[in-house]
Amino acid sequence: MSKFRIVDLFSGAGGLTFGFYYNLVNGEFVKRDNVEFVFSNEYAPQAVKAFKKNYGKDIPVIEGDICDITDDIIEQYVDGKEVDVIIGGPPCQSFSTVGQRQYDDRAKLSHQYLRILEKIKPKAFLFENVKGILSMSEIFYKLDADGKMMYQDVKRHRGSVEFTRKEPIIDHYGDLVMKKLTEEFNRIGYKTVFKTMLASDFGVPQSRERVFIIGIRNDLDIKWEYPKGNGPLYSIYQAISDLPPVGEGQEACEYTMEPQNEYQQLMRKGSDKITEHYCGIYGDKIRTVIQNVEEGEGKNDFNRKVKEGLVDEKYYLTSGYGNTYGRLERDKPSTTITNNLATPSALRCIHYEQDRALTPREGARIQSFPDWYCFEGTRTDVARQVGNAVPPLMAIAFANKMINLLNEDNEI
Numbered sequence: 001m002s003k004f005r006i007v008d009l010f011s012g013a014g015g016l017t018f019g020f021y022y023n024l025v026n027g028e029f030v031k032r033d034n035v036e037f038v039f040s041n042e043y044a045p046q047a048v049k050a051f052k053k054n055y056g057k058d059i060p061v062i063e064g065d066i067c068d069i070t071d072d073i074i075e076q077y078v079d080g081k082e083v084d085v086i087i088g089g090p091p092c093q094s095f096s097t098v099g100q101r102q103y104d105d106r107a108k109l110s111h112q113y114l115r116i117l118e119k120i121k122p123k124a125f126l127f128e129n130v131k132g133i134l135s136m137s138e139i140f141y142k143l144d145a146d147g148k149m150m151y152q153d154v155k156r157h158r159g160s161v162e163f164t165r166k167e168p169i170i171d172h173y174g175d176l177v178m179k180k181l182t183e184e185f186n187r188i189g190y191k192t193v194f195k196t197m198l199a200s201d202f203g204v205p206q207s208r209e210r211v212f213i214i215g216i217r218n219d220l221d222i223k224w225e226y227p228k229g230n231g232p233l234y235s236i237y238q239a240i241s242d243l244p245p246v247g248e249g250q251e252a253c254e255y256t257m258e259p260q261n262e263y264q265q266l267m268r269k270g271s272d273k274i275t276e277h278y279c280g281i282y283g284d285k286i287r288t289v290i291q292n293v294e295e296g297e298g299k300n301d302f303n304r305k306v307k308e309g310l311v312d313e314k315y316y317l318t319s320g321y322g323n324t325y326g327r328l329e330r331d332k333p334s335t336t337i338t339n340n341l342a343t344p345s346a347l348r349c350i351h352y353e354q355d356r357a358l359t360p361r362e363g364a365r366i367q368s369f370p371d372w373y374c375f376e377g378t379r380t381d382v383a384r385q386v387g388n389a390v391p392p393l394m395a396i397a398f399a400n401k402m403i404n405l406l407n408e409d410n411e412i
Contacts, residue, residue: 003036004403005081007120008059009066009088009113011040013050013375013385015367016087016128019395020402021055027262028269029370029392034403039077041066046377047385053374066112074119083120084406088113089128089390110181118188123220123406126398127181127213128390131196134211138174162319181213190215193224197394200333201229204368204391205239205263208336212398222405227397234263236352237330240362242268243277245354248287251278271371276382277361286344288315289325290355298326298348320345328352334366339387342379360386368393 008017017040022029037059042048048063060077062069090109110127117125142150151166174180178194185192192215199208214224242264244252253274259265282290292311293302299320306316317325326348328334340346341363349357358366360382364373368391375382 002407004034004085004407005036005038005083005122007038007078007083007086007116007122008040009086009116010090010109011042011047011051011061011088012044012388013047014054015369015389015392016089016126016395017051017055017059018369018373018392019390019397019399020087021058022392022396023400024266024393024396027266029266038083041069044381044384046381049376050374050385053376066109066116069112069116071119074116078120083122084124085402086113086117086120086122086125087128088126091388110177114181114184114188117185117190117215121189121217123217124224124402125185125190125213125215126402127215129211129213131209131211134176134178134196136177138177138180140171140174142169142171185213185215189218191218192216193226195226197226198229199391199394200233201231202227202391202394202397203229203231203234203263204333204366204393205234205236206334206337206366206391207332208391210390210394220406224405225401227401229397231393232263234261234333235331236328236334236366238263239267239334240365243274243359243362243365246277246279246356246359247354248279248356249281253277267365267368267370269370274361274371276364276375277359278379279356279359280342280379282344282356285315287355288312289317290327290344290350290357293325293327293350295327295329295352298322299324321347323348326350328358337363337366337387339384341387342383363387367391 006020011017020035021032023032039060039062041062042051043065048061051061062073090113113127144150150169152169153164154167155162155164182192192213194211194213196209196211199206216222216224238261242257242259244256246252255274259268288311289302292305299317300322302325303317305311306313324345324347327350328348330352335348338347341349342357342360344350344357351358360375360379363383363386367386367389375385
C-alpha cells in the first residue's frame, strides 16, 4: 500500500501537522501508519525545536526562511514521486481583524506557498488562515524617487505605554487578497473552494473561526466536501478545570485530581505530569484590573467601575480595545486563543475564576493539544506556538476527509 504523501509548510509547532500525523481512535490519539511527510518547513527556531521534539525523525524539517527553499532542494526531497497534498497557513497576523492590519512581508508569504505549490503540483492543497483574509485588500505603499518604501512616525500603544514607530506610508489599495489568491490558484491549475469553519464544532473548547481554502488539481474528477463538525460542545471549564490552581509567580507540575470528563481524559492520556502551567508576576495596575473584572467583563466594565468610584481613578484604562482585559466565562467555549494568551492587557484571556491570565498549558488544552505535547522557549515563544496553531482536533477532521478523498488505498 502506497503512503499518503504530505508537504507541510509554515509548520509552527505542529498543530495542523498533528491532524495528519495522528488520528483519534477510541478516545486516544493514534499515529497513522499510512502517511509520509515529504518535508516540513518552519522559520522560528524555538518552534522548530518543539516540532522536532514532537515528531522526531519521522518528519524531515527544512529549518529557515521559506524563500530559501530552492527548486533543487524541493526536487531532492520530492524525489520524483507524486505528492498528495500540501498543507499550511502562512503567518496570519497581517490578515487579522484585530489591531493594525498591513499587507506587509508576512502577508506576502502566501506568494511563497503559491511558488512551492506550482513547483510540486500535488493532487490537492489545504490553505488555512484567519477570517480577516476574506476582507483584506492589497496595499500599495508610497515609494521615493529611488523606488524605496517611504515611512512615517506613528504613535501606538502597548497596554498603557505610548510609543512611536516608523510605518510605511500607504499610497492606495488594490484587489481583495482572496480574489488575487483564487486567481493564482486557478492559474496554477486548481479548482478552489473556501469556507469559514468554527473550531467548537469539532470538539475544540474554543469559539475560533478560521478560513480553510481547499484546492483540487484540475485533472482530478473529484469534489471536495468540508467535514461536518459534530463533536460535543465543551466549555472552557470542562476543558481545564482539572488543572491545579496557580498564583502569581507559581508553577504546577503535578495533577491533583482525576479527569472529570471525556475531553480531560483525552488530553491527559499518555501524560504523567504537567508542563508550561505557570503564571508570571503582575504590576499593581494589571493586578487591580484583574481583581475587579467579573466573568464576561472587560476593559469597558472596569472603567465604568472607576467612574462609579468603586475603583481608584488612577487605574482608569486609557488604551486597548473593548474586549481587552477580559475575563472568560466558565460555561462557554473560550474566545479565540491568540499568541497573547498569557497577557491580561491583550484580548479576553483572564481565567474565569483565578485572578490571572491563562497559563500556556491551559491555552494548549483549549486548542486541543494533549498534555504530553511539547513546546519550547520563553513564555512568549510558547504562547506564540500555541496561539498560532490549528487546533489538532480540527486538523484531524480535515486530514481524515482529505486522505479518504484523494487515495482509496489510504482510507482511515
